Amino acid sequence: MSCIILRPDPKALFDQLQSMFSSTVLGGGVVVPESNEWYVLANDYAMAEQFYAIADQMWREADPALACCDNLYKMAAQHGVFPRPASHAEGYAKLTGTPGTPVPSSLEISTSQGIYVSVGTVPLTIPDSGEIIIRVRALTPGPEFNSAGTVTTGTLTTSAPGISDDVEICGRQFCGGAAAETCEQFRKRYLERLAYQPRATMAWIKQKLLEFPCATRVCVREGACCRCTPECTDCADCGCKNCGTRMEFYVLFNRVFPCGIPPQNVVADIQTWLFGEHQGYGEGQVEMGVCGQIYAPKPLMVNVYIDIVGCPSSSQKQIISDQVRALFERICPSVPLRTRQVELIVSSVVGAEVNVAVRFEVLPPVDNSMVFQAACGDLEPECDYLPCLNTISFTGPDIRGAQC
Known part of the structure; x- marks a missing residue:
């Protein structure tokens, strides 16, 4: 030394x-x-x-903490660490067209902010719904091509018979564009790299998934997905789902896609990006030997009815509504949604001494294979179902349910 x-x-x-x-x-x-x-x-x-x-x-x-930038870059290069170049802004675009129409493998979209091209998985044809969602990337890197609600539409400039030229930008967002890494930003990252923390941790994988453009929430696939099938008597040997032994996640995009649920082609892109095309070989972001699966949940549309004894003010109702919406943007698929969660929100706004009752109404079509509703009103979604907020209503005292 x-x-x-x-x-x-x-x-x-x-x-x-x-x-x-x-x-x-x-x-x-x-x-x-x-x-x-x-x-x-x-x-x-x-x-x-x-x-x-x-x-x-x-x-x-x-010392990498004190070295000048040129020497820092040379020092880090010996360990295979290099400054990050400028990154491209990315977003998601909805195209409409005649069902069955072939979709070109490469598409270009013009917006008021610049030119974007398709990346990742592009569906081969327009499905029966007449709509597809594709991931697009700015031609030029940099933060100036990010957007948070300002770009709503674009124009398809690629020749594609049977597909409309009018394009809708999902969530009005483009994310992830950044300038090239500065010397001090690189120094901080390199010092963290030297400190070394194992990458194959759940926290690291969740944080990595949140780096995917516009992703806002990552959930482990658990809850109802861990139950054994009804005919299964020995959960250790009968092939039932066993949470904790596999890497399974949901990646959600609040205010980008309806209910935050990405389309299947975006899920496929995330899967390949994180785990690689051939899992376990270190071709993606995770280390060798790490395998897993990304799932897209199915939406379960829910109306929320809130009965408050007394007369809450309009401002109190607005605060309650905002916090309930925030709750639905935090919850994960396949786990119960409790009326008590909403009651606690109300109590924090109007006071704990005020009586309140909450009821959830699941919009049809719905059956027992999708959700179980307890007598007290709690919702227990089945595996891969996500409660999504439809409306919030403040009602009269005639809808009180049994106590849980």
Whole structure:
């Protein structure tokens, strides 16, 4: 282990050299200021200071926390770490056309903000619904091509008979565009890399999934998906789903897609991006040996009825509505939705002493294979179903249910 060479205070260094010069050259005599001896001493002092400065700088340049940018880049390159270039903004575009129409593999869309081209998986034909959603990327990298609600439509400039030229931008968003990494940003990332934290952790994988353009929520596939089938008596041996032994996730995009649920081709892109085309070989973002699956949940549209004894103000109702919407943007598929969750929101706004009752109404078509509704009103979605907020209503006192 090497240690830094301590650099003396300038006056202490000069006094040390003066004492040594006096004893070795002058036989203990005094060094007279501005004399020839004094100038020789000053020259020795300057050389010593230069030595300490060079040694100090060499020490600094060997430390990635202190090195200049050029040396930092060379140092990091030896470990296979390089500065990130500017990234392209990405978003999602909805195209409409005649069912069965072939879709070109490469599409170009013009918007008021610039030109975007299709990337990732593009459906081969227009489905029966007459709509497809594709992922698009700005031709030019940089943050100026990001958008948060300003770009609503675009025009398809690629020749595609049977497909409308009018394009809708999903969620009015383009995300992920960034300038090239600065020296200090790179230094911070490189130091974190040197600290090393194992990548195959659940927290790391969730954080990595949130880097996918416009993703806002990542959920582990659990809850109802962990139940055994009715005919199964021994869950360890009968092939039932066993949560915790496989990497299964939902990736949701609030305010980009309806209910935040991405279309299947976007799910396929996320799957390939994270785990690679051939799983377990380290072709994606995860390390070798890590496999998994991304799922798209099915929507379960829910009306929320709130009965508050008394007369809450319009501002209180607005706060409650906003917090209930935020709740639905946080919940995960396949896990119960409790009336108590909404009741606690109401209590935090109007006070705990106020009586409140909450009821959920699931919009048809619905059956027991999709959701179970308890007597007290709680919703227990089946595997891969996500409760999605349809409307919020403040009602009278005639809809109270049994206590859970």
